[in-house]
Every structure is written in C-alpha cells, then in structure tokens.
Amino acid sequence: MDATRLKELLLQVKNGGCGIDEALNRLRHWPSEEMGFACLDHHRSLRTGMPEVVYGEGKTAAQLIGIIGKMVGSGGPVIATRVDPDKAGPVRVRFPDLVYHRTARMLTGAEKNFQPCPDARGGILVLSAGTSDLPVAEEALVTARALGHPVSLVNDVGVAGVHRLLAHRELLDSAIVLIVVAGMEGALPSVVGGLVARPVVAVPTSVGYGTGLGGLAALLGMLNSCAPGMAVVNIDNGFGAACMAAAINRG
Numbered sequence: 001m002d003a004t005r006l007k008e009l010l011l012q013v014k015n016g017g018c019g020i021d022e023a024l025n026r027l028r029h030w031p032s033e034e035m036g037f038a039c040l041d042h043h044r045s046l047r048t049g050m051p052e053v054v055y056g057e058g059k060t061a062a063q064l065i066g067i068i069g070k071m072v073g074s075g076g077p078v079i080a081t082r083v084d085p086d087k088a089g090p091v092r093v094r095f096p097d098l099v100y101h102r103t104a105r106m107l108t109g110a111e112k113n114f115q116p117c118p119d120a121r122g123g124i125l126v127l128s129a130g131t132s133d134l135p136v137a138e139e140a141l142v143t144a145r146a147l148g149h150p151v152s153l154v155n156d157v158g159v160a161g162v163h164r165l166l167a168h169r170e171l172l173d174s175a176i177v178l179i180v181v182a183g184m185e186g187a188l189p190s191v192v193g194g195l196v197a198r199p200v201v202a203v204p205t206s207v208g209y210g211t212g213l214g215g216l217a218a219l220l221g222m223l224n225s226c227a228p229g230m231a232v233v234n235i236d237n238g239f240g241a242a243c244m245a246a247a248i249n250r251g
Helices: 003-014 020-026 044-048 061-073 085-094 131-146 159-166 169-174 188-193 210-223 238-249
Strands: 032-034 039-041 079-081 099-101 106-108 124-128 151-154 177-182 200-204 230-232
Touching: 003 020, 061 085, 079 131, 085 099, 085 106, 106 131, 124 131, 124 169, 124 238, 131 151, 131 177, 131 200, 131 238, 159 188, 177 188, 177 238, 188 200, 188 210, 188 230, 200 210, 200 238, 210 230
Parallel strands: 124 151, 124 177, 177 200, 200 230
Antiparallel strands: 032 039, 079 106, 099 106
8 A cells, every 4th residue: 555545545534435444444454464475565665655566586376376466456556577478377367457578577567557656857768788688678667667657768779889879869868867777898887877967777787798797797897887876786687776766766
C-alpha cells in the first residue's frame, strides 16, 4: 500500500464510505505478509517511495505466482526482474494481464496502468554502448517506466564511434539524469559525464572478452573515472540504476 492508496482509504473512513472493520481488514497484512518462503513488504512504497519488487532468479514459477498473487491482491504495482521465459509462461497463464518484456527479462503490469510519478522533474535517458548491452539497458528502461518516470533509450552509441553519441547531443542535454550502460572497457559513462551537466548513473555489463573478467574491467574503469557527477552500480544491475535515477529525478 502506497501513500496515495492509504490516503484514499483514510478519507473513505472519514467520510463514511468505508467502515472501520473493513479498513482494518484491508490493512491486516500491513506492513508485511509472511508467506513461508517469502515475506512480502507492503510497507516499502510508503516508507521509501519504491514499490516491492520481485527478484525472479532462483525462484520457481509457483513461488512467483504466489508472491505476485499477493501483490495483485493488495492493489500494488507488479514488477518482477530476472524472470526467464520458462517461468514467465506459467505466471502469465495465471495472470494474463501481465506483460513479459523478453529482452529485459521482466514481468510488469500493462503500461497503461503505470502510475506517473507526481514528483518527476523531467525525463531519464538510457544510453547503451552496444547492442550486446541491450538486455541491461532494457531492464533499466522498463524499471524506470514502471516507476512512473518518462524515459527513453538510445542504443549502440559506444566510444568506438563517438560521432554516434554526439548525434544525440540535444537529447543528452534535455535529460534530468542519464543511465549509461557499457561493457568491454566501460569508457562510455566517462565520455558522457564530460559532456553533460547532469548526474550520470554508470552500469558496467558483463559483455567482453577474457580480460573483461565478466564485467569487472568495466566496473573498475567506471569506478576510476575522472568525470565528475558519476555514480556506479553493480555489474549488469539495470534495475538498481533505474531506481537511483528515479530517486534523483524525484528531486
């Protein structure tokens, strides 16, 4: 339950549209609900401004169905990350209104049901260095959109052809915060950080050859960047980057 829904419930009680017993019944699993294999945090949105999100990797389809069922029942948004197609299929059979984003490996509600963030100051821009980085960039894109923020994606603008990035200069300058996703040597966030007067959230990916060490080379390169105003999240963590960008965009 987020602040908006809680205010609506309290107003209904105040105006006589909802009895106290009914209100208590709606709140009986607030702030958390124990499920045995999971403990659902219904209070997270009210506390942090970010909804409860399901990390799908390592969970069975049955567990995902159970958790998502509770989320749907509470009236909250549904966001599930790292969901493989073989798990997404059974979940969507049970909840056909959910949308599976195959590239991002995410399950969400329909985009028409996303609630705009009332405090959003402007747009978020996601930049992907290469097509191989796209799954992580798409995870950031879908997450930011599900959190109610205006967001756009520009793909394949890595430093091997920097003119491709400069062709989008007007778009770079219009964003409130930029998420920059890159593997290999991870140089793109430093280049972007030297071009814009906005916060940059850098995301190293595990894309690269042997000495890339599964994204460690990109991570270390980004952590050692001399570009000011840049923060770095974990390898392949498009979700975390979107949450950081959303927090910045809320001001």
